[in-house]
Amino acid sequence: MKTADFLIIGGGIAGLSAAAQLARHGKVLLVEGEASLGYHASGRSATFYHFGLGNAPVRALTACSRDFFERPPEDFAEAPLCRPTPALFIARENAVEALAAMEAGMKLYTDTTSRVSLSQVEALCPILKTGPSGVVEAVVDTGGRRLDADGLLQGYARALKRAGGEVHTGQRIVSVKREGSSWTITSEKGEQFAAPILINAAGAWADALAGMAGVAPIGIQPKRRTIIQFDPPSGMEIADWPFVKAAIDEFYMLPESGRIMASPVDEVDSDPVDAAPEDYDLALAAWQVEEYTKLSVSRIAHRWAGLRSFVADRVLVAGFEPEAEGYFWLAGQGGYGLQTAPTMARCVESLLCDTPWPEDLAAMGVTAETLSPTRASLNR
Ligand SMILES: Cc1cc2nc3c(=O)[nH]c(=O)nc-3n(C[C@H](O)[C@H](O)[C@H](O)COP(=O)(O)OP(=O)(O)OC[C@H]3O[C@@H](n4cnc5c(N)ncnc54)[C@H](O)[C@@H]3O)c2cc1C
Incomplete structure (x- = not known):
């Protein structure tokens, strides 16, 4: 049996970022069911x-994470964790009000947004349809950033190991028990870990x-999202295009290694599974590309x-379960788990190690209660 001060189940961005932060205070064991992290x-x-x-709260957690992405600790990563990339938010006639509401919401957390004309839209992304049958209004945020997910995951894993923590992959946990003053977890291979x-x-x-520990659910609902990649017309230079997102949730696209990546922004309820794309959502992705742009998708390359x-209120969850001593939730990362991870890790550290609550986050109105698994808006 391996023992530690903190046991973390889950080798995604949430578990890894928290693990690296907690490793400053004690021995951390992180256990992941799959053969690889992320x-x-x-x-x-x-x-x-x-x-x-x-x-x-999500926008506040995002705003407070920017500094980490731009200036990570020394030795965290070999390459920059983020690349400045404008975010272009677009509206067709039916979404003008949604764009105004989105702009107002964004302005509370960043001073880098501004309205752009249709000719500026065309200059930023020449394939977008503009005018009566296309984009009629747009906002650009020059503070958008392309993140390096692998760089982040590996950086946190390295920081954890450097501080004496351990990562155990290929250990799917099948039993969770409180024994005396410790939690003991057992993997399907029969290995045990305790803290x-x-x-x-x-x-x-x-x-x-x-459920394995007899702890009541917080109401996690996984929702499937689909992404396609396709080749741009030959000779078209796309590397400097922005991230383009419709003001109503039906389309986004961005350049990725010479290809165009697009999503129909689907949110289909799912069981927790190894998600795979469905034909309908792939067709919808290609159709939305053709609705919003002058391109057609002749072949989906990837x-x-x-x-x-x-969870019900779409705010992330971090905090102790009152009914089970030593049981801590870190869940509900939704569609923003990467961009909020550095600040969530600081919150976890504060809640578990009595360090001060992040001041920058508190100044934006996010407290421990906002993230608590006992908050009323979770309807548990
Ligand atoms: C298509 C798509 C686009 C997205 N775009 C963005 C974006 O642009 N920006 C952004 O910030 N976020 C984005 N997100 C959201 C982001 O990816 C998630 O919020 C984040 O990855 C969640 O991290 P996590 O660690 O909670 O979950 P996961 O990465 O799923 O990690 C949980 C881990 O727990 C492990 N596990 C579960 N049960 C057990 C067990 N019994 N034993 C051992 N291990 C177990 C799983 O194997 C898994 O590896 C996107 C998500 C999708 C799907």
């Missing part, structure tokens, strides 16, 4: 940092994992789907 949601994202999604504090960072599986897991 196999599920964390390895399937669009890897973009922006304010065009989420509610006020007084157990952190549930199991993403889409968070409620299923809680496709995938992942689960974004939400």
